[in-house]
Amino acid sequence: MKIKIILIALAVFLTNSIAAQDVLWEKTFEKEANFIDCTPAGVAIVGTDEALFGIDGDGNILWENEKLKKVEKERVEQLKGSELIYVTDKGMLSKNRIINVYTGDEYVNYEEVTNIFGAMVLTQTNSFIATDGTNLRCFDIATKEQKWVMDKKELPFGVKFFKVFPEKTLSPVTLKGNQDVIYTSESTGIMHLGLAQLGEYDLNTGTPKWKFDFKPFKLKKPGEKGDSPSAPGSGFAIMQLDRNNNVLYFPFRDQLLAINASTGATLWEPKANKFKSMVKDMYVTKKGVLVLVGGAVPYIQMIDFKTGTEIWEKPIKIKGGAEALILEDGDDYYSVSKKYLIKLDIDKGVGTPLTDKIKFNGNESFTDMSIYDKSIVLSANQNIVGIDKSSGNINYQHYFKPPGGGLGTLAQNIVLAAVAAASTMHSYSHSRQQAVANNASSFTYTQYTPQYISRGGARTLESEKSMFISTKITEGPETGFGLLRINKETGDIIDRVVVGDREPIYDVDESAGRFYYKSSKKSIACRSIKKK
Numbered sequence: 001m002k003i004k005i006i007l008i009a010l011a012v013f014l015t016n017s018i019a020a021q022d023v024l025w026e027k028t029f030e031k032e033a034n035f036i037d038c039t040p041a042g043v044a045i046v047g048t049d050e051a052l053f054g055i056d057g058d059g060n061i062l063w064e065n066e067k068l069k070k071v072e073k074e075r076v077e078q079l080k081g082s083e084l085i086y087v088t089d090k091g092m093l094s095k096n097r098i099i100n101v102y103t104g105d106e107y108v109n110y111e112e113v114t115n116i117f118g119a120m121v122l123t124q125t126n127s128f129i130a131t132d133g134t135n136l137r138c139f140d141i142a143t144k145e146q147k148w149v150m151d152k153k154e155l156p157f158g159v160k161f162f163k164v165f166p167e168k169t170l171s172p173v174t175l176k177g178n179q180d181v182i183y184t185s186e187s188t189g190i191m192h193l194g195l196a197q198l199g200e201y202d203l204n205t206g207t208p209k210w211k212f213d214f215k216p217f218k219l220k221k222p223g224e225k226g227d228s229p230s231a232p233g234s235g236f237a238i239m240q241l242d243r244n245n246n247v248l249y250f251p252f253r254d255q256l257l258a259i260n261a262s263t264g265a266t267l268w269e270p271k272a273n274k275f276k277s278m279v280k281d282m283y284v285t286k287k288g289v290l291v292l293v294g295g296a297v298p299y300i301q302m303i304d305f306k307t308g309t310e311i312w313e314k315p316i317k318i319k320g321g322a323e324a325l326i327l328e329d330g331d332d333y334y335s336v337s338k339k340y341l342i343k344l345d346i347d348k349g350v351g352t353p354l355t356d357k358i359k360f361n362g363n364e365s366f367t368d369m370s371i372y373d374k375s376i377v378l379s380a381n382q383n384i385v386g387i388d389k390s391s392g393n394i395n396y397q398h399y400f401k402p403p404g405g406g407l408g409t410l411a412q413n414i415v416l417a418a419v420a421a422a423s424t425m426h427s428y429s430h431s432r433q434q435a436v437a438n439n440a441s442s443f444t445y446t447q448y449t450p451q452y453i454s455r456g457g458a459r460t461l462e463s464e465k466s467m468f469i470s471t472k473i474t475e476g477p478e479t480g481f482g483l484l485r486i487n488k489e490t491g492d493i494i495d496r497v498v499v500g501d502r503e504p505i506y507d508v509d510e511s512a513g514r515f516y517y518k519s520s521k522k523s524i525a526c527r528s529i530k531k532k
Contacts (some may be wrong), residue, residue: 024526025059031522051066084099097502160195160231177194269308295439319337384397515528
């Protein structure tokens with residue numbers, strides 16, 4: 001296959017202390033380029049009408065797969081902490097694939113397995129699990145050999161799937177959105193991947209050390225009025241392991257369960273608590289377990305460690321469902337209610353407003369809440385605001401119109417905001433869980449596979465201190481559609497990239513200082529940006 005490589009001389013310009021933009025390289029393919037997806041492993045996945053490509057930061061094509069042409073970006077899933085991606089192919093007879101982004105090698109022998117549906121990496125044992133639709137199979141990443149199989153005895157209602165395109169009846173499926181594994185030793189972990197399945201397993205053999213008994217809860221088969229797995233992708237909180245007290249906190253239905261992490265025995269009465277909706281987030285505090293409950297009017301409540309009952313006489317109501325987030329800062333906790341940033345007093349069970357009403361433009365709602373030193377940052381697709389966490393003063397607030405600014409773009413942003421609001425809480429929970437795991441004293445847990453670490457991939461998962469906003473740039477030497485890079489701590493615009501006269505198709509590898517974008521119908525280009 002012929003690939004035309006065009007080397008472009010570096011073009012440098014300065015705009016009000018904005019960093020110089022260096023065009024590093026451009027590649028032209030034989031057919032149209034459709035998407036760019038930067039992986040944390042440092043390899044950009046490029047989908048075209050002719051094949052799927054893996055390209056490094058210097059523009060070298062590492063591999064190409066002609067079986068995967070015309071694949072949408074949504075069908076390419078990066079498997080966290082590894083060098084692997086999961087690609088759902090098209091067509092009735094197509095095969096979904098696990099691919100190594102460094103080499104292009106494929107996993108799974110399709111002479112032995114008809115197909116796979118979704119995958120999840122077990123970084124602690126350098127392996128991954130995938131389902132064939134009936135059984136759960138585990139494969140060694142280094143050898144590609146199958147290690148074990150978990151059948152219906154362990155998974156009576158199967159594995160929880162999530163559709164790549166929810167609106168399509170025949171949409172391909174993924175395991176993304178399920179509970180992450182909580183590692184308990186070098187080779188064991190707690191898993192929940194389907195209804196009626198929760199336990200600690202030997203990850204090298206698939207053998208359970210203990211399994212939770214759901215019988216006292218009288219499970220109902222999945223269906224319109226039945227039960228469902230406690231999956232974060234469906235709105236549930238990520239299960240939390242309190243390693244100091246060896247207790248697993250698990251969201252189930254509209255309840256929170258406490259489980260002995262050594263034996264799997266329940267520690268509270270089956271009806272110790274019952275909320276108005278599912279638990280969407282939780283924090284283990286010195287006072288008890290702080291839970292965020294979903295529903296039409298989300299609320300926050302404190303649960304007693306010993307009994308599982310509610311401690312506060314009245315919960316703290318969170319008005320504005322899409323803005324139901326909790327942020328932890330040491331012993332302090334914050335949330336947003338009715339467009340006010342509030343500080344939670346977990347001893348008294350009250351929330352005190354720190355700010356005046358904060359309004360986001362463009363009909364957006366808060367979708368991310370993070371903390372940097374002395375500031376709390378609220379953001380969405382086109383909005384960002386920085387708040388002094390002590391005084392409540394607004395340090396900065398920016399709004400940039402979406403590219404085009406039409407009703408279609410606006411509607412899309414609103415939908416994305418609602419989806420992001422649900423997932424943001426889970427990312428916080430995941431970060432807390434991994435932090436606890438990595439502080440274990442007897443051994444070191446790893447979030448990354450060996451090859452991923454050896455090639456420097458882990459560095460790309462550092463906390464991001466900047467945000468990219470797609471907009472139409474109207475000032476400066478170059479104008480047009482592009483990206484502004486905002487420093488979350490200061491609100492300053494620290495970089496900008498103009499890519500043309502239409503809304504860009506792009507992705508960013510912030511750690512490597514690379515900005516990839518579609519420069520023409522059949523071409524992609526790469527520019528340098530400031531490293532974070």
